[in-house]
Structure formats: structure tokens, C-alpha cells
Amino acid sequence: MLTLYHAPTSVCSQKVRVGLALMELRYESRMLNLQAGDQFEPDYLKLNPDAVVPTLVDGDLVVVESSLILAYLDREHFSSQLMPADPAGRVRAEHWLLRCLSIHAAINTLSFSTAMRKKILAEKTREEIDALAAKFPDPIMGLKRKDLILNGIASPYVGQALVHLRRLFIDMQDELEEGPWLDGNRVGIADVALVAYVDRLERLGFSGFWEEEFARVGPWLDTWKALPAYATGIAGHLPPGTAETMRSGGRAHWPELAQRWKKLADETQ
Ligand SMILES: N[C@@H](CCC(=O)N[C@@H](CS)C(=O)NCC(=O)O)C(=O)O
Known part of the structure; x- marks a missing residue:
């Protein structure tokens, strides 16, 4: 029996x-409930010492890291149907899975420096924010969270996020040349690994990252939205009001982010 420890709006949970x-x-x-701190409970830390979701338990086996969970499920429970069979396709797919670490960090940065920041600042005192940051097992993760909440999009993590996202869209646009999915005509593991991240950017009101320059990304996301798995994994789990909180919390920052995105594009021509 498979057991999944996850959270409703967490992007890595969505992708699994x-x-x-x-x-x-x-x-x-x-x-x-990540807001309530369930991830720091001692029993959960035994499964996932980083205090993050998702975690998959399959019998006696504990699997962490969302991309590794996807690869495990495909290999052990889906006859590797999502992993391209040819060596070049497989290398590309595995590289996407690895790159999800930096892509996740970028999405986390943009979520917490905009919409989540607004919510947290409205609900928590400075002491509570300090206490939250101190709970992270990885002290740098705690420092990052605090920096994003206190400094918003002025945080240096935002510049780093934009660089990684630009590379993401350049490469997606390139790989989507051959068909509606990254590996051509069939949905593959890289598509599954990336959908929640791109969806989150759209929900934050940041689809301007790709709309003009990387025009194949929007139709790729629309193709996803037509599949039942999208509703089951992402849309169907969003608590009421979340969509509006994300949209309004993110959207207010779009004009400045758009300027920085354009500057980055000009610098990297
Ligand atoms: N690289 C990890 C990242 C896991 C991660 O950071 N998960 C977030 C949710 S998407 C989390 O649990 N955050 C806990 C928190 O915000 O306290 C993965 O892909 O599984």
C-alpha cells in the first residue's frame, strides 16, 4: 500500500x-498542515529529516524528494511508461528531474517573497517569524525563509530565481518544438515534474514570464489543464480562497518583476 504525506497547496505535493x-x-x-507546523513533529521528522513534504511510504520503504518519488512510482508501479526509452530522451528527462531542485527553489522564492509574505506578515509577529525560521533543520533554509518574508522581492534570492526560471523557459520552449509534450507526442516524466511549478507561476499572475517570448509554454499548460490528472492533483486540492490570495498577493509585484525579467533578457541576449 502506498501512503503519501503531502500538503494541499505545496507544489512538490501537487506534482506527485x-x-x-x-x-x-x-x-x-x-x-x-504546514502552517500549523505538522512537518516538525518528531514522528514526521523520522520519515523526512528536512521537515518538508512530500514523503512516500511504500511498505517498509520511505522515499523522499518529489522528483525521486515520481521516478520511483514510474519505475516500480508503472513499468517505466513515463520515462523515455531512448538514451537521449532518458538523459534529458533525468536532467529535468535534477533541475527541479533549483526550479523548486525559484518557485518557493517567488511564492514566499510575494503572496505568502503578505499572508504571513498579516498573521504573524516578528517574534513568531523568527521562531518559525529557527525550526528549519537546515539553518540556511530558515535564513532564506526569513529573508523572503522580511525583504520580499528585494531579497537576493529573487535575482537567483529569475535566472533559473529564464533557463527553464528557454529550454522548455526548445524541447516543445517537437510536439505538445517535452518528449514529443507522449506525456512524460519531465512534463509531470514541471507542471505544478509553471501552474504556480500562472496562479501568482506571472504568466508574462513566458507569454510573448516562450510561446509554447502556455499551450503546454493548457494541454495539462484538459487532463483529469491536473484537476485531481492540483486544482481539486486548493482550499477555498487560495486562488484569490495567490493571485492578488503575486500580481501586485508583477510590474517590478516584469521590468527585472526584461533587463535579464536584454543582458543575456
Ligand atoms: N526538493 C524537495 C523540496 C520539498 C519542499 O521544500 N517542500 C515544501 C512544500 S513544496 C515544504 O514542505 N515546505 C515546508 C515549509 O514551508 O515549512 C522536493 O522536491 O521534495
Whole structure:
């Protein structure tokens, strides 16, 4: 029996839920409330010492890291149907899975420096923010979270995020030349690994990152939205009001981000 520890709006949880839905795998759901600090409970830390979701348990086996969970599920429970069979396609797909670490960090940066920042500043005192940051097992992750909340898009992490996102869209645009999916005509593991990240940017009101310059990305996301796995993994789990909180919290920062995005594009021509 598969058990998934996850959270409703976490992007890495979304990507695993999309994968589970696409592979039609049943699982027992253990939903964590990240705002309440469930991820820091000692029993959960035994499964995931980084205090993050998702975590998959399959019998006696504990699998962490969302991209590795997807690869594990595909390999062990889906006859590797999502992994390209040819060596070049496989190398490309594995590289995307690895790159999800920096892409996730970029999405986390843009979420917490905009919409999440607004929510946290409205709900928590400075002491509570300090206490939250001190709970992270990885002290640098705690420092990052605090910096994003206190400094918003002035944080240096935002510049780093924009660089990684620009590379993401350059490469997506390139790979989508051959068909609607990254590996051509069939949905593959890289598509599953990336959908929640691009979806989050759209929900924050940042689709201007790709609309003009990387015109194949929007239709790729639309193709996803037509699949039941998208609704099951992402849209169907969003608590009421979340869509509006994300949109209004992100959108206010778009004019400045758009300027910085353009500057980055000019510098990297
Ligand atoms: N590289 C990890 C990142 C996991 C991660 O950072 N998860 C976030 C949610 S998307 C989390 O649990 N954050 C805990 C927190 O915000 O306290 C993965 O892909 O699984």
C-alpha cells in the first residue's frame, strides 16, 4: 500500500499527486498542515529529516524528494511508461528531474517573497517569524525563509530565481518544438515534474514570464489543464480562497518583476 504525506497547496505535493493520478495509483493520504507546523513533529521528522513534504511510504520503504518519488512510482508501479526509452530522451528527462531542485527553489522564492509574505506578515509577529525560521533543520533554509518574508522581492534570492526560471523557459520552449509534450507526442516524466511549478507561476499572475517570448509554454499548460490528472492533483486540492490570495498577493509585484525579467533578457541576449 502506498501512503503519501503531502500538503494541499505545496507544489512538490501537487506534482506527485498529478503523477499518481496519471498512473492511476491508489494511495492512502496523510495531509499535513504546514502552517500549523505538522512537518516538525518528531514522528514526521523520522520519515523526512528536512521537515518538508512530500514523503512516500511504500511498505517498509520511505522515499523522499518529489522528483525521486515520481521516478520511483514510474519505475516500480508503472513499468517505466513515463520515462523515455531512448538514451537521449532518458538523459534529458533525468536532467529535468535534477533541475527541479533549483526550479523548486525559484518557485518557493517567488511564492514566499510575494503572496505568502503578505499572508504571513498579516498573521504573524516578528517574534513568531523568527521562531518559525529557527525550526528549519537546515539553518540556511530558515535564513532564506526569513529573508523572503522580511525583504520580499528585494531579497537576493529573487535575482537567483529569475535566472533559473529564464533557463527553464528557454529550454522548455526548445524541447516543445517537437510536439505538445517535452518528449514529443507522449506525456512524460519531465512534463509531470514541471507542471505544478509553471501552474504556480500562472496562479501568482506571472504568466508574462513566458507569454510573448516562450510561446509554447502556455499551450503546454493548457494541454495539462484538459487532463483529469491536473484537476485531481492540483486544482481539486486548493482550499477555498487560495486562488484569490495567490493571485492578488503575486500580481501586485508583477510590474517590478516584469521590468527585472526584461533587463535579464536584454543582458543575456
Ligand atoms: N526538493 C524537495 C523540496 C520539498 C519542499 O521544500 N517542500 C515544501 C512544500 S513544496 C515544504 O514542505 N515546505 C515546508 C515549509 O514551508 O515549512 C522536493 O522536491 O521534495
